[in-house]
Amino acid sequence: MTDVDRRDFLMGAGFAAAGAAVPTEAAAIARPPKEMPPQAVGMLYDSTLCIGCKACVAACKAANNMPVDIPEHLSDWNETTWDSAEDLSGHTLNVIKVYRNGTVEQKDREIDGFAFIKRHCLHCVDPSCVSVCPVGAMKKDPVTGIVSYDPDACIGCRYCVYGCPFGVPQFDLNNPFGKIAKCEFCRHLQKDGKVPACCDVCPTGASLFGPVKDLEQEIERRLAAPAGTPYRFPRGKLGEDRPPNVGTIPSYIKGIYGEHEAGGTQVRYLAGVPFPKLGLPTVGPQSPASLAEGVQHTIYYWLIAPLVAFAGLAFLARRNAPRPDADNTPKSQGGRS
Ligand code: SF4
Ligand code: SF4
Ligand code: SF4
Structure with missing residues:
Protein backbone atom coordinates (compact mmCIF):
# COMPACT_ATOMS: atom_id res chain seq x y z
CA MET A 1 0.00 0.00 0.00
CA THR A 2 1.48 3.39 -1.02
CA ASP A 3 1.35 6.47 1.25
CA VAL A 4 -1.45 7.93 -0.82
CA ASP A 5 -3.43 4.69 -0.62
CA ARG A 6 -2.87 4.48 3.13
CA ARG A 7 -4.07 8.06 3.59
CA ASP A 8 -7.14 7.36 1.49
CA PHE A 9 -7.91 4.31 3.61
CA LEU A 10 -7.35 6.14 6.90
CA MET A 11 -9.55 8.99 5.72
CA GLY A 12 -12.27 6.51 4.88
CA ALA A 13 -11.90 4.79 8.24
CA GLY A 14 -11.90 8.15 10.06
CA PHE A 15 -15.07 9.18 8.29
CA ALA A 16 -16.62 5.88 9.31
CA ALA A 17 -15.50 6.36 12.92
CA ALA A 18 -16.95 9.89 12.98
CA GLY A 19 -20.21 8.51 11.67
CA ALA A 20 -20.16 5.92 14.43
CA ALA A 21 -19.42 8.39 17.21
CA VAL A 22 -22.39 10.73 16.70
CA PRO A 23 -25.16 8.20 17.40
CA THR A 24 -23.96 7.52 20.97
CA GLU A 25 -25.87 10.69 21.92
CA ALA A 26 -28.73 10.06 19.53
CA ALA A 27 -29.21 6.56 20.98
CA ALA A 28 -30.82 7.94 24.11
CA ILE A 29 -33.22 10.18 22.20
CA ALA A 30 -36.62 8.97 21.03
CA ARG A 31 -38.23 10.66 18.06
CA PRO A 32 -40.66 13.48 19.03
CA PRO A 33 -44.13 12.15 19.97
CA LYS A 34 -46.94 12.73 17.49
CA GLU A 35 -49.61 15.36 18.09
CA MET A 36 -53.35 14.72 18.27
CA PRO A 37 -55.16 16.05 15.15
CA PRO A 38 -57.16 19.21 16.03
CA GLN A 39 -60.43 17.61 14.82
CA ALA A 40 -59.81 14.32 16.68
CA PRO A 285 -46.31 9.02 29.47
CA GLN A 286 -43.69 8.10 26.86
CA SER A 287 -45.23 6.85 23.63
CA PRO A 288 -43.70 3.38 23.06
CA ALA A 289 -43.90 4.08 19.31
CA SER A 290 -41.67 7.17 19.60
CA LEU A 291 -39.17 5.25 21.72
CA ALA A 292 -39.08 2.19 19.45
CA GLU A 293 -38.82 4.25 16.27
CA GLY A 294 -36.10 6.40 17.88
CA VAL A 295 -34.08 3.28 18.68
CA GLN A 296 -34.72 1.88 15.19
CA HIS A 297 -33.53 5.08 13.53
CA THR A 298 -30.48 5.10 15.76
CA ILE A 299 -29.68 1.54 14.71
CA TYR A 300 -30.06 2.54 11.06
CA TYR A 301 -27.82 5.51 11.78
CA TRP A 302 -25.20 3.19 13.26
CA LEU A 303 -25.33 1.13 10.09
CA ILE A 304 -23.94 4.16 8.26
CA ALA A 305 -20.52 3.50 9.83
CA PRO A 306 -19.94 0.03 8.33
CA LEU A 307 -21.46 1.23 5.08
CA VAL A 308 -19.01 4.13 4.89
CA ALA A 309 -16.11 1.80 5.79
CA PHE A 310 -17.28 -0.59 3.09
CA ALA A 311 -17.48 2.27 0.59
CA GLY A 312 -13.91 3.30 1.53
CA LEU A 313 -12.64 -0.24 1.03
CA ALA A 314 -14.53 -0.57 -2.24
CA PHE A 315 -12.98 2.70 -3.41
CA LEU A 316 -9.47 1.43 -2.59
CA ALA A 317 -10.11 -1.94 -4.17
CA ARG A 318 -11.28 -0.21 -7.30
CA ARG A 319 -8.24 2.09 -7.33
CA ASN A 320 -5.85 -0.83 -6.97
CA ALA A 321 -7.58 -3.02 -9.49
CA PRO A 322 -5.70 -3.45 -12.80
CA ARG A 323 -7.15 -1.35 -15.61
CA PRO A 324 -7.74 -2.92 -19.04
CA ASP A 325 -5.76 -0.16 -20.80
CA ALA A 326 -2.76 -0.10 -18.39
CA ASP A 327 0.65 -1.48 -19.33
CA ASN A 328 0.47 -4.28 -16.77
CA THR A 329 -2.87 -5.60 -17.94
CA PRO A 330 -3.18 -9.27 -18.94
CA LYS A 331 -3.39 -8.07 -22.52
CA SER A 332 0.04 -6.45 -22.43
CA GLN A 333 1.43 -9.43 -20.46
CA GLY A 334 0.22 -11.75 -23.19
CA GLY A 335 2.46 -9.78 -25.61
CA ARG A 336 0.15 -10.36 -28.53
CA SER A 337 -0.55 -6.74 -29.42
S1 SF4 B 1 -72.71 -1.02 30.76
FE1 SF4 B 1 -74.59 0.18 30.41
S2 SF4 B 1 -74.24 2.05 31.57
FE2 SF4 B 1 -72.25 1.08 31.42
S3 SF4 B 1 -71.30 2.02 29.62
FE3 SF4 B 1 -72.32 0.17 28.91
S4 SF4 B 1 -74.34 0.86 28.25
FE4 SF4 B 1 -73.49 2.49 29.53
S1 SF4 C 1 -69.51 0.07 19.70
FE1 SF4 C 1 -67.68 -1.18 19.85
S2 SF4 C 1 -66.53 -0.74 17.97
FE2 SF4 C 1 -68.08 0.88 18.20
S3 SF4 C 1 -66.99 2.50 19.28
FE3 SF4 C 1 -68.02 1.28 20.86
S4 SF4 C 1 -66.45 -0.21 21.48
FE4 SF4 C 1 -65.77 0.66 19.55
S1 SF4 D 1 -51.84 0.77 20.49
FE1 SF4 D 1 -53.58 -0.43 21.32
S2 SF4 D 1 -54.90 1.06 22.36
FE2 SF4 D 1 -53.48 2.21 21.06
S3 SF4 D 1 -54.59 2.51 19.12
FE3 SF4 D 1 -53.40 0.64 18.88
S4 SF4 D 1 -54.76 -1.04 19.51
FE4 SF4 D 1 -55.67 0.87 20.28
Whole structure:
Protein backbone atom coordinates (compact mmCIF):
# COMPACT_ATOMS: atom_id res chain seq x y z
CA MET A 1 0.00 0.00 0.00
CA THR A 2 1.48 3.39 -1.02
CA ASP A 3 1.35 6.47 1.25
CA VAL A 4 -1.45 7.93 -0.82
CA ASP A 5 -3.43 4.69 -0.62
CA ARG A 6 -2.87 4.48 3.13
CA ARG A 7 -4.07 8.06 3.59
CA ASP A 8 -7.14 7.36 1.49
CA PHE A 9 -7.91 4.31 3.61
CA LEU A 10 -7.35 6.14 6.90
CA MET A 11 -9.55 8.99 5.72
CA GLY A 12 -12.27 6.51 4.88
CA ALA A 13 -11.90 4.79 8.24
CA GLY A 14 -11.90 8.15 10.06
CA PHE A 15 -15.07 9.18 8.29
CA ALA A 16 -16.62 5.88 9.31
CA ALA A 17 -15.50 6.36 12.92
CA ALA A 18 -16.95 9.89 12.98
CA GLY A 19 -20.21 8.51 11.67
CA ALA A 20 -20.16 5.92 14.43
CA ALA A 21 -19.42 8.39 17.21
CA VAL A 22 -22.39 10.73 16.70
CA PRO A 23 -25.16 8.20 17.40
CA THR A 24 -23.96 7.52 20.97
CA GLU A 25 -25.87 10.69 21.92
CA ALA A 26 -28.73 10.06 19.53
CA ALA A 27 -29.21 6.56 20.98
CA ALA A 28 -30.82 7.94 24.11
CA ILE A 29 -33.22 10.18 22.20
CA ALA A 30 -36.62 8.97 21.03
CA ARG A 31 -38.23 10.66 18.06
CA PRO A 32 -40.66 13.48 19.03
CA PRO A 33 -44.13 12.15 19.97
CA LYS A 34 -46.94 12.73 17.49
CA GLU A 35 -49.61 15.36 18.09
CA MET A 36 -53.35 14.72 18.27
CA PRO A 37 -55.16 16.05 15.15
CA PRO A 38 -57.16 19.21 16.03
CA GLN A 39 -60.43 17.61 14.82
CA ALA A 40 -59.81 14.32 16.68
CA VAL A 41 -62.88 12.48 17.92
CA GLY A 42 -62.91 10.48 21.12
CA MET A 43 -64.84 8.97 23.95
CA LEU A 44 -65.28 9.67 27.64
CA TYR A 45 -66.10 6.70 29.82
CA ASP A 46 -67.23 7.83 33.26
CA SER A 47 -67.12 4.73 35.44
CA THR A 48 -69.25 6.42 38.11
CA LEU A 49 -72.17 6.69 35.65
CA CYS A 50 -71.91 3.09 34.45
CA ILE A 51 -74.57 0.74 35.81
CA GLY A 52 -73.03 -2.39 34.27
CA CYS A 53 -76.03 -3.09 32.02
CA LYS A 54 -73.73 -4.15 29.15
CA ALA A 55 -76.06 -2.63 26.58
CA CYS A 56 -72.88 -1.21 25.04
CA VAL A 57 -71.41 -4.70 24.65
CA ALA A 58 -74.53 -6.04 22.92
CA ALA A 59 -74.81 -2.94 20.71
CA CYS A 60 -71.14 -3.19 19.75
CA LYS A 61 -71.65 -6.82 18.68
CA ALA A 62 -74.70 -5.96 16.61
CA ALA A 63 -73.09 -2.92 14.97
CA ASN A 64 -69.93 -4.80 14.08
CA ASN A 65 -71.37 -8.21 13.12
CA MET A 66 -69.54 -10.00 15.90
CA PRO A 67 -70.67 -13.49 16.92
CA VAL A 68 -71.43 -14.35 20.54
CA ASP A 69 -68.55 -15.26 22.81
CA ILE A 70 -69.13 -18.06 25.31
CA PRO A 71 -66.23 -19.26 27.44
CA GLU A 72 -66.00 -23.05 27.59
CA HIS A 73 -66.63 -23.22 31.35
CA LEU A 74 -69.93 -21.37 30.86
CA SER A 75 -71.13 -23.23 27.78
CA ASP A 76 -73.05 -25.94 29.70
CA TRP A 77 -75.64 -23.72 31.32
CA ASN A 78 -75.44 -21.07 28.64
CA GLU A 79 -76.28 -23.53 25.87
CA THR A 80 -74.76 -21.07 23.43
CA THR A 81 -77.84 -18.87 23.58
CA TRP A 82 -76.42 -15.81 25.30
CA ASP A 83 -73.24 -13.79 24.84
CA SER A 84 -71.07 -13.95 27.95
CA ALA A 85 -67.73 -12.50 26.90
CA GLU A 86 -65.29 -12.28 29.78
CA ASP A 87 -62.67 -10.24 27.99
CA LEU A 88 -61.74 -8.71 24.68
CA SER A 89 -61.37 -11.42 22.06
CA GLY A 90 -61.51 -12.07 18.35
CA HIS A 91 -65.31 -11.80 18.70
CA THR A 92 -65.60 -9.06 21.32
CA LEU A 93 -64.50 -5.45 20.71
CA ASN A 94 -65.59 -4.06 24.06
CA VAL A 95 -66.26 -5.50 27.47
CA ILE A 96 -67.56 -4.35 30.85
CA LYS A 97 -65.70 -5.67 33.87
CA VAL A 98 -66.34 -5.21 37.56
CA TYR A 99 -64.11 -4.35 40.52
CA ARG A 100 -65.18 -5.85 43.85
CA ASN A 101 -63.82 -5.40 47.34
CA GLY A 102 -64.81 -6.67 50.80
CA THR A 103 -68.55 -6.51 51.42
CA VAL A 104 -69.16 -4.99 47.96
CA GLU A 105 -71.70 -2.62 49.52
CA GLN A 106 -71.21 0.70 47.82
CA LYS A 107 -70.69 1.62 44.20
CA ASP A 108 -67.52 3.51 43.23
CA ARG A 109 -65.87 2.93 46.59
CA GLU A 110 -62.46 1.27 46.81
CA ILE A 111 -63.02 -0.43 50.19
CA ASP A 112 -66.11 -2.63 50.59
CA GLY A 113 -67.27 -1.36 47.24
CA PHE A 114 -67.55 -2.11 43.56
CA ALA A 115 -67.16 -0.30 40.25
CA PHE A 116 -67.54 -0.99 36.55
CA ILE A 117 -64.93 -0.52 33.88
CA LYS A 118 -65.20 -0.63 30.10
CA ARG A 119 -62.36 -1.85 27.93
CA HIS A 120 -61.71 -1.28 24.24
CA CYS A 121 -59.20 0.44 21.98
CA LEU A 122 -58.12 3.85 23.30
CA HIS A 123 -57.19 5.23 19.88
CA CYS A 124 -53.73 6.36 20.96
CA VAL A 125 -52.41 9.69 19.74
CA ASP A 126 -49.15 7.95 18.73
CA PRO A 127 -50.26 4.31 18.38
CA SER A 128 -47.79 1.46 18.79
CA CYS A 129 -50.01 -0.85 16.72
CA VAL A 130 -49.60 1.48 13.73
CA SER A 131 -45.88 1.80 14.36
CA VAL A 132 -45.17 -1.95 14.51
CA CYS A 133 -47.48 -3.09 11.69
CA PRO A 134 -45.13 -4.01 8.82
CA VAL A 135 -47.77 -3.75 6.08
CA GLY A 136 -49.76 -0.65 7.10
CA ALA A 137 -52.86 -2.65 8.05
CA MET A 138 -53.23 -0.43 11.13
CA LYS A 139 -53.67 3.22 10.23
CA LYS A 140 -54.36 6.43 12.10
CA ASP A 141 -56.69 8.83 10.31
CA PRO A 142 -54.94 12.22 10.03
CA VAL A 143 -58.20 14.13 10.63
CA THR A 144 -60.27 12.14 13.13
CA GLY A 145 -57.36 10.26 14.72
CA ILE A 146 -59.35 7.02 14.53
CA VAL A 147 -57.05 3.99 14.45
CA SER A 148 -58.46 1.66 11.82
CA TYR A 149 -57.65 -1.88 10.74
CA ASP A 150 -57.57 -3.24 7.20
CA PRO A 151 -58.13 -7.03 7.20
CA ASP A 152 -57.17 -7.27 3.52
CA ALA A 153 -53.73 -5.83 4.15
CA CYS A 154 -53.14 -7.79 7.38
CA ILE A 155 -50.69 -10.72 7.15
CA GLY A 156 -51.54 -12.06 10.63
CA CYS A 157 -48.08 -11.46 12.13
CA ARG A 158 -49.64 -10.26 15.42
CA TYR A 159 -47.03 -7.54 16.01
CA CYS A 160 -49.89 -5.20 16.97
CA VAL A 161 -51.08 -7.68 19.62
CA TYR A 162 -47.68 -7.62 21.31
CA GLY A 163 -47.01 -3.93 20.60
CA CYS A 164 -50.16 -2.44 22.18
CA PRO A 165 -49.43 -1.27 25.75
CA PHE A 166 -53.13 -1.66 26.63
CA GLY A 167 -53.55 -5.27 25.47
CA VAL A 168 -56.28 -4.37 23.01
CA PRO A 169 -55.88 -6.07 19.60
CA GLN A 170 -56.99 -9.69 19.64
CA PHE A 171 -56.09 -12.38 17.14
CA ASP A 172 -59.10 -14.35 15.99
CA LEU A 173 -57.92 -17.94 16.25
CA ASN A 174 -61.17 -19.24 14.77
CA ASN A 175 -60.75 -17.31 11.56
CA PRO A 176 -58.89 -19.39 8.95
CA PHE A 177 -57.08 -16.20 7.90
CA GLY A 178 -56.41 -15.21 11.51
CA LYS A 179 -57.69 -11.65 11.50
CA ILE A 180 -57.26 -9.05 14.23
CA ALA A 181 -60.24 -7.67 16.15
CA LYS A 182 -60.27 -4.22 17.73
CA CYS A 183 -62.64 -1.28 18.13
CA GLU A 184 -62.53 1.18 15.22
CA PHE A 185 -64.87 3.72 16.85
CA CYS A 186 -67.67 2.41 14.60
CA ARG A 187 -66.23 4.44 11.74
CA HIS A 188 -68.72 2.80 9.37
CA LEU A 189 -71.56 4.38 11.42
CA GLN A 190 -69.80 7.71 11.73
CA LYS A 191 -69.56 7.87 7.93
CA ASP A 192 -73.38 7.99 7.90
CA GLY A 193 -73.47 10.67 10.59
CA LYS A 194 -74.33 8.16 13.32
CA VAL A 195 -72.95 7.90 16.84
CA PRO A 196 -70.75 4.88 17.75
CA ALA A 197 -73.09 2.11 18.89
CA CYS A 198 -71.84 1.84 22.48
CA CYS A 199 -72.38 5.57 23.11
CA ASP A 200 -75.64 5.69 21.21
CA VAL A 201 -77.19 2.98 23.38
CA CYS A 202 -75.72 3.88 26.79
CA PRO A 203 -78.68 4.92 28.98
CA THR A 204 -76.68 6.98 31.48
CA GLY A 205 -74.09 8.74 29.33
CA ALA A 206 -71.29 6.68 30.91
CA SER A 207 -69.99 6.18 27.36
CA LEU A 208 -70.00 9.57 25.66
CA PHE A 209 -68.76 10.37 22.17
CA GLY A 210 -67.52 13.71 20.80
CA PRO A 211 -64.59 15.83 19.67
CA VAL A 212 -61.71 15.28 22.10
CA LYS A 213 -61.34 19.04 22.71
CA ASP A 214 -65.01 19.25 23.82
CA LEU A 215 -64.74 16.09 25.91
CA GLU A 216 -61.76 17.64 27.69
CA GLN A 217 -63.87 20.65 28.63
CA GLU A 218 -66.66 18.35 29.83
CA ILE A 219 -64.13 16.50 32.00
CA GLU A 220 -62.84 19.78 33.43
CA ARG A 221 -66.38 20.85 34.33
CA ARG A 222 -67.06 17.58 36.16
CA LEU A 223 -63.77 17.62 38.06
CA ALA A 224 -64.17 21.29 39.01
CA ALA A 225 -67.64 20.80 40.54
CA PRO A 226 -67.75 19.68 44.20
CA ALA A 227 -69.22 16.23 44.89
CA GLY A 228 -73.00 16.44 45.28
CA THR A 229 -73.45 19.33 42.81
CA PRO A 230 -76.52 18.78 40.62
CA TYR A 231 -75.34 18.00 37.08
CA ARG A 232 -76.88 17.24 33.69
CA PHE A 233 -74.72 14.48 32.21
CA PRO A 234 -74.91 14.51 28.39
CA ARG A 235 -75.72 11.24 26.64
CA GLY A 236 -74.82 9.82 23.21
CA LYS A 237 -72.78 12.50 21.51
CA LEU A 238 -71.61 15.70 23.15
CA GLY A 239 -73.58 18.65 21.78
CA GLU A 240 -76.35 16.38 20.49
CA ASP A 241 -79.94 17.30 21.30
CA ARG A 242 -80.73 14.38 23.59
CA PRO A 243 -82.24 14.52 27.09
CA PRO A 244 -79.40 14.41 29.63
CA ASN A 245 -79.03 12.10 32.60
CA VAL A 246 -79.83 14.37 35.54
CA GLY A 247 -77.81 13.52 38.65
CA THR A 248 -75.09 14.82 40.93
CA ILE A 249 -71.32 15.01 40.70
CA PRO A 250 -69.76 11.96 42.39
CA SER A 251 -66.48 11.73 44.34
CA TYR A 252 -63.98 11.34 41.56
CA ILE A 253 -60.46 10.14 42.23
CA LYS A 254 -57.72 12.47 41.01
CA GLY A 255 -56.53 12.04 37.46
CA ILE A 256 -57.83 11.30 34.01
CA TYR A 257 -56.80 7.98 32.56
CA GLY A 258 -55.78 8.29 28.90
CA GLU A 259 -54.69 11.92 29.13
CA HIS A 260 -50.98 11.11 29.33
CA GLU A 261 -50.70 7.30 29.11
CA ALA A 262 -48.50 6.16 26.20
CA GLY A 263 -48.29 9.74 24.91
CA GLY A 264 -52.04 10.35 25.31
CA THR A 265 -55.14 8.67 23.92
CA GLN A 266 -58.46 9.78 22.45
CA VAL A 267 -60.41 7.78 25.05
CA ARG A 268 -60.49 9.26 28.54
CA TYR A 269 -61.64 7.69 31.79
CA LEU A 270 -63.05 9.20 34.98
CA ALA A 271 -63.62 6.97 38.00
CA GLY A 272 -64.30 6.80 41.72
CA VAL A 273 -61.83 3.95 42.29
CA PRO A 274 -58.08 4.12 41.43
CA PHE A 275 -57.47 3.12 37.82
CA PRO A 276 -55.05 0.23 38.55
CA LYS A 277 -57.72 -1.32 40.82
CA LEU A 278 -60.08 -1.19 37.87
CA GLY A 279 -57.58 -3.20 35.87
CA LEU A 280 -56.39 -0.38 33.62
CA PRO A 281 -52.71 -0.97 32.90
CA THR A 282 -50.18 1.42 34.41
CA VAL A 283 -48.52 2.92 31.35
CA GLY A 284 -45.95 5.75 31.42
CA PRO A 285 -46.31 9.02 29.47
CA GLN A 286 -43.69 8.10 26.86
CA SER A 287 -45.23 6.85 23.63
CA PRO A 288 -43.70 3.38 23.06
CA ALA A 289 -43.90 4.08 19.31
CA SER A 290 -41.67 7.17 19.60
CA LEU A 291 -39.17 5.25 21.72
CA ALA A 292 -39.08 2.19 19.45
CA GLU A 293 -38.82 4.25 16.27
CA GLY A 294 -36.10 6.40 17.88
CA VAL A 295 -34.08 3.28 18.68
CA GLN A 296 -34.72 1.88 15.19
CA HIS A 297 -33.53 5.08 13.53
CA THR A 298 -30.48 5.10 15.76
CA ILE A 299 -29.68 1.54 14.71
CA TYR A 300 -30.06 2.54 11.06
CA TYR A 301 -27.82 5.51 11.78
CA TRP A 302 -25.20 3.19 13.26
CA LEU A 303 -25.33 1.13 10.09
CA ILE A 304 -23.94 4.16 8.26
CA ALA A 305 -20.52 3.50 9.83
CA PRO A 306 -19.94 0.03 8.33
CA LEU A 307 -21.46 1.23 5.08
CA VAL A 308 -19.01 4.13 4.89
CA ALA A 309 -16.11 1.80 5.79
CA PHE A 310 -17.28 -0.59 3.09
CA ALA A 311 -17.48 2.27 0.59
CA GLY A 312 -13.91 3.30 1.53
CA LEU A 313 -12.64 -0.24 1.03
CA ALA A 314 -14.53 -0.57 -2.24
CA PHE A 315 -12.98 2.70 -3.41
CA LEU A 316 -9.47 1.43 -2.59
CA ALA A 317 -10.11 -1.94 -4.17
CA ARG A 318 -11.28 -0.21 -7.30
CA ARG A 319 -8.24 2.09 -7.33
CA ASN A 320 -5.85 -0.83 -6.97
CA ALA A 321 -7.58 -3.02 -9.49
CA PRO A 322 -5.70 -3.45 -12.80
CA ARG A 323 -7.15 -1.35 -15.61
CA PRO A 324 -7.74 -2.92 -19.04
CA ASP A 325 -5.76 -0.16 -20.80
CA ALA A 326 -2.76 -0.10 -18.39
CA ASP A 327 0.65 -1.48 -19.33
CA ASN A 328 0.47 -4.28 -16.77
CA THR A 329 -2.87 -5.60 -17.94
CA PRO A 330 -3.18 -9.27 -18.94
CA LYS A 331 -3.39 -8.07 -22.52
CA SER A 332 0.04 -6.45 -22.43
CA GLN A 333 1.43 -9.43 -20.46
CA GLY A 334 0.22 -11.75 -23.19
CA GLY A 335 2.46 -9.78 -25.61
CA ARG A 336 0.15 -10.36 -28.53
CA SER A 337 -0.55 -6.74 -29.42
S1 SF4 B 1 -54.90 1.06 22.36
FE1 SF4 B 1 -53.58 -0.43 21.32
S2 SF4 B 1 -54.76 -1.04 19.51
FE2 SF4 B 1 -55.67 0.87 20.28
S3 SF4 B 1 -54.59 2.51 19.12
FE3 SF4 B 1 -53.48 2.21 21.06
S4 SF4 B 1 -51.84 0.77 20.49
FE4 SF4 B 1 -53.40 0.64 18.88
S1 SF4 C 1 -66.99 2.50 19.28
FE1 SF4 C 1 -68.08 0.88 18.20
S2 SF4 C 1 -66.53 -0.74 17.97
FE2 SF4 C 1 -65.77 0.66 19.55
S3 SF4 C 1 -66.45 -0.21 21.48
FE3 SF4 C 1 -68.02 1.28 20.86
S4 SF4 C 1 -69.51 0.07 19.70
FE4 SF4 C 1 -67.68 -1.18 19.85
S1 SF4 D 1 -74.34 0.86 28.25
FE1 SF4 D 1 -73.49 2.49 29.53
S2 SF4 D 1 -74.24 2.05 31.57
FE2 SF4 D 1 -74.59 0.18 30.41
S3 SF4 D 1 -72.71 -1.02 30.76
FE3 SF4 D 1 -72.32 0.17 28.91
S4 SF4 D 1 -71.30 2.02 29.62
FE4 SF4 D 1 -72.25 1.08 31.42
